Amino acid sequence: MRTLAKEAPALLVLGALAAAPWLGFGESWALTLLARAMILAMAAVSLSFLVGGAGLVSLGHAAMLGFGAYAVVILDDAQIVEAWVVLPVAITAAAGFALVTGAVAIRTSGVHFIMITLAFGQMAYFTATSLSGYGGDDGYTLYARTELGGSRILSDRLSFHFICLGALTLTWLVCRMLLASRFGRVLRAVRGNPLRAQALGFSPYPYRLLAYVIAGGLAGAAGFLFANATEFVAPAYIAWQRSGELLFMVILGGIGGLHGALLGAFGFVLLEEVLSHQWEHWRIAFGVLLILAVLYLPGGLAGLPAQLARRRGGG
Structure with a gap:
């Protein structure tokens, strides 16, 4: 019962x-916005798995997102558009980059880990800007969205909405199952006290x-x-600002x-x-609101109901 209550928000x-x-969000602009939010939520959930589960605060997570997007670009340029080929390549490319860079970054911790992931992310960003064959700094426009079994189901906004929802649900379930498993318990033990976990026979490095x-x-x-949602990929997807946004999503939510x-x-x-629709210089107001959220929502949006309940009880 407690587990169900804990997972109720998700x-x-x-x-x-x-x-x-069917609740007033069936227009094309609304479906496009929801698709973008769900895709970013996938990346944020995977980062939350790192931050909350392993205690690894990465400022280069957008590079993984970018590797997946650029895998679509490279295969699109080669006229390979079948999802059963493109998706595994995108996942493998991002996981491979994580393996190579993580082999170095995981040897550090704290601020050093943050800075190393930031450095690797920026290396990926500048590499993308140098890919003149794929648009360089100007970006690359896809010829068409990826096909699935020869059909253009990803081009239909409603179908794409449910594909994104299915992917988000699967991402959440995978991360939840991993954190609830023996592997997740070891990760949390390593996060809490690496020396104690090592004394118990668990080497932190391979788990992390x-x-x-x-x-x-x-x-x-x-x-x-x-890449399929925007039909356009640019090096800006890999920049450290995007990594910062993903990290803030995790902090804002809790x-x-x-x-x-x-x-x-x-x-x-x-x-x-x-x-962005109210003010030309909206980023100023956006920054102020983000600061206020950090200061006055220590438990994030997920902890807001409990925070309000404590205040009512204290009053």
Whole structure:
């Protein structure tokens, strides 16, 4: 019963998304916005798996997203557009980058880990800007969305909505199952006290590295969907600012559970959408609101009901 109550916010969000097309969100602009939010939520959930589960705060997570997106670009340029080929390549490319860079970064911790992931992310960004064959700094426009079994189901907005919802649900379930498994318990033990975990016979390095690779592969899947959602890929997808946004989504939602990343991603996208239509210099107001959220929502959006209940009880 306690587990069901803990997962209720995530189930409510996913259920609302399933019903959204019939609750006034069936217009093309609304489906496009929801698809973007769901894809970013996938990346945020995979990052929350790292931050909350393994205690690894990465500022290079957008690079995994970018590797998945650029896998779509490279195969699109080669006229390979079958999803059963493109998606595994996108996941493998992102997971491979995570494996190579994580092998170095996982040897550090704290601020050093943050800075190394930031450096690797920026290396990926500048590499993407140098790919003149794929648009360089100007980006690359896909010829068409990826096909699935020869059909263009990803081009239909309603179908794409449910594909994104299915991918988000699967990402959340995979991360939840991993955290609830023996592997997840070891990760949390290593996060709490690495020396004690090592004394018990669990070497922190391989567990953390595997978690980093899994999170990278999930972000690569999000990159595959992101490229198809926008039909355009640019190096800006890999920039450290995008990594910062993903990290803030996790913090805004609350790092106490994966459902926090879901709430944070949708809160972030909604706030960005509303402010950008109200004021030309909306990023100023956006920054102020984000600071206020960090200061006055220590438990994130997921912890808001409990915070309000404590205040009512104290009053």
